[in-house]
Amino acid sequence: MIKWEGREWRLQLMSTLYxxxxVIHIFSAILGMGPGFILMTVVKGSKTMTELRHSHAIRHSLHIFVMIGGTLLLITGLIMGSINLNLFKMGWYVTSLGLFLAALAMGPLVLSPRSKPIKALLHSHQGDDIPEEYNRLSKELFRYESLENIIFLIIIALMILKPF
Known part of the structure; x- marks a missing residue:
């Protein structure tokens, strides 16, 4: 039987928790960010309004994984920072956290206002042709989603390389 003395058991417990x-952080990145990179691709091949509506339903289902994974990423990253306070002194960690919060803020501030007219159009449009208005609206939305994906790629690179 192992006898834990002094602070040693607490350090071991914190190391195991960390x-x-x-592991949770890495799996959250895979399960949360992975689907986020293909959200645009899911709808781009649609040729009819029926296909487009179905693609947007799939996109919505995938987005749930993105939201859950993103939340777990933030929570686990902050808990790891609270366990190892030195992370807040490392440029890659602080930059990653700042970029992640900026990308998170893009959802309600930038992406949601641009996706609402698309959702309304998908709901109200009669016929199976895809209106030109959808192409214009989605092009603008996808431009911002591409920017967000670039931010996430930068975060991933910072997490792997820890350059500063």
């Missing part, structure tokens, strides 16, 4: 958080 390792579990790292």
């Amino acid at each position: 390792q579990v958080l790292v």
